[in-house]
Amino acid sequence: MNIALIQFDIVWEDKQANHRIIEGMVDDADIAPGTFVLLPELSDTGFSLDVKKIADEMSTAWAADLARSRGIWLQTGYAVRGPGGKGRNCATLFAPSGETIGTYEKVHPFSYGRELDHYGSGDHLTLRRLEEIPGRPTVCPLICYDLRFAELWRLGVLAGAEVFTIGANWPDPRQQHWRTLLIARAIENLAYVVAVNRTGSDPHLRYVGGSMIISPRGEVLAEAGEEPAVLRAVVDLEALRKWRDEFGALADIHRDLLGSIRIDGQV
Numbered sequence: 001m002n003i004a005l006i007q008f009d010i011v012w013e014d015k016q017a018n019h020r021i022i023e024g025m026v027d028d029a030d031i032a033p034g035t036f037v038l039l040p041e042l043s044d045t046g047f048s049l050d051v052k053k054i055a056d057e058m059s060t061a062w063a064a065d066l067a068r069s070r071g072i073w074l075q076t077g078y079a080v081r082g083p084g085g086k087g088r089n090c091a092t093l094f095a096p097s098g099e100t101i102g103t104y105e106k107v108h109p110f111s112y113g114r115e116l117d118h119y120g121s122g123d124h125l126t127l128r129r130l131e132e133i134p135g136r137p138t139v140c141p142l143i144c145y146d147l148r149f150a151e152l153w154r155l156g157v158l159a160g161a162e163v164f165t166i167g168a169n170w171p172d173p174r175q176q177h178w179r180t181l182l183i184a185r186a187i188e189n190l191a192y193v194v195a196v197n198r199t200g201s202d203p204h205l206r207y208v209g210g211s212m213i214i215s216p217r218g219e220v221l222a223e224a225g226e227e228p229a230v231l232r233a234v235v236d237l238e239a240l241r242k243w244r245d246e247f248g249a250l251a252d253i254h255r256d257l258l259g260s261i262r263i264d265g266q267v
Contacts, residue, residue: 001036001130001133001134001135001137001163001234001235001237002032002034002035002036002232002234002235003035003036003038003194003213003232003233003234003235004026004029004031004035004036004037004038004230004231004232005037005038005194005195005196005211005213005224005229005230005231005232006022006025006026006037006038006039006040006043006196006230007040007196007197007198007199007209007211007224007228007229007230007231008021008022008025008040008198008199008200008228009021009198009199009200009201009228010040010042010043010044010045010046010169010198010200010202011046012045012046012048012202012203013045013046013048013050013053013054014045015044015045015054015058015059015062018043018044018045019044019062019066022039022043022044022066023066025228025230026066026070026072026230027070028230029230029232031070031072031230033070033071033072033096034071034072034073034096034132034133035072035073036072036073036074036075036130036133036139036165036194037072037073037074037075038074038075038165038167038194038196039074039075039076039077039167039196040077040167040168040169040196040197040198041077041089041091041143041144041167041168041169041198042054042077042078042079042089042169043076043077043078043167043198044058044059044062044076044078045059045078045079046169046198046202047113047115047169047202047204047205048079049114049115049117049118049119050118051079051081051086051087051118051119052081054078054079055078055079055080055081055087059076059078059079060076060078060092060100063076063078063092063094064094064098064099064100065098066094067094067095067096067097067098068096068097068098070096071096072096073093073094073095073096073130073133074093074094075091075092075093075094075141075165075167076091076092076094076167077089077090077091077143077167078090078092079119082105082119082120083120084120086118086119086120087118087119087120088105088106088119088120088122089105089106089109089115089119089143090103090104090105090106091103091104091106091141091142091143091165091167092104093126093128093139093141095132096132101128102126102127102128102141102264102265103126104122104124104125104126104141104142104143105121105122105123105124106119106121106122106142106143106144106145106146107121107122107123107125107146107149107152107261108121108145108146108148108149108152109121109145110144110145115145123261123262124261124262124263124264125140125152125155125156125159125261125262125263125264126140126141126264126265127139127140127156127159127160127161127263127264127265128265129160129265134237135237135238136237137162137163137235137237138160138161138162138163139161139162139163139164139165140156140157140159140161140163140164140165141164141165141166141167142156142164142165142166143166143167143168144166144167144168144169144170146166147166147168147170147178147181147182147185147195148177148181150184150185150188151258151259152261153185153188153189153191154188154189154253154258155258155259155260155261155263156189157189157190157191157250158250158253158255158258159263161189161191162191162192162237162240162241163191163192163193163194163235164185164186164189164191164192164193164194165194165195166182166193166194166195166196167195167196168195168196168197168198169197169198169202169207170197170207170210171205171206171207172205172206172207172208173205175208175210178195178197178210179210179212182195182212182214183212183214183218183220186214186215186216186217186218187216187217187218188249189216189250190216190240190243190244190247190249190250191216191240192213192214192215192216192235192240193212193213193214194213194214194235195211195212195213195214196211196231197209197210197211199226199227199228200228208226209224209225209226209227209228209229210223210224210225210226211223211224211229211231212224212231213231213232213233213235215236215239215240216239216240216243216244217243221233
């Protein structure tokens with residue numbers, strides 16, 4: 001499974017500008033058809049709390065066209081309007097045909113950053129087996145602050161997740177937490193963790209990238225610095241499954257300690 005992460009400086013609340021940046025980076029990197037391309041959280045607006053301004057159909061229409069025109073798998077982040085007047089912070093998976101194959105709504109809005117005042121919480125995990133990719137990986141998208149809640153990842157891996165794909169706007173002051181927790185999530189779940197963060201700044205915070213691709217053994221396969229970058233690696237599904245068979249820690253999980261969540265697409 002070929003992975004490419006698009007780390008860039010998101011232009012504040014300017015979808016067209018961000019679409020041009022992403023398209024240019026994809027094309028300049030000559031990303032091969034069939035690659036799984038991951039974009040950051042709220043990837044065409046930045047971490048805006050102005051849901052009325054940024055929630056429209058432009059984000060998904062553009063993403064579907066990008067996936068189709070380049071023949072890539074794509075995970076993009078954007079906002080929608082949800083029930084009760086609050087938004088939902090979403091990550092959607094698109095097939096190379098441009099078809100939407102699954103959407104995840106962030107379970108943990110970032111209360112410390114007032115996200116919870118403007119966005120409601122999702123109520124499910126989304127898992128998708130990508131049948132057309134060799135090895136048929138099962139992907140579970142997550143978003144930014146979800147990284148801090150190990151139980152959510154446990155529920156995902158127990159439902160069959162093999163590759164966690166997480167987009168973020170994770171700020172500089174807590175960058176060490178980002179790196180440490182990503183590696184921990186890969187090790188404890190015997191899973192690949194594919195994580196893209198933005199870089200640059202918005203009106204409120206600075207971001208320093210640090211996107212990463214991590215193996216189920218906790219090995220850092222690729223890591224970006226502070227600058228815009230296209231980060232790539234190959235996910236070895238045979239090695240993942242062999243490691244899970246050899247080191248059976250997942251079989252020792254006590255499910256009764258974890259609670260439950262609705263699974264969309266359990267495999």
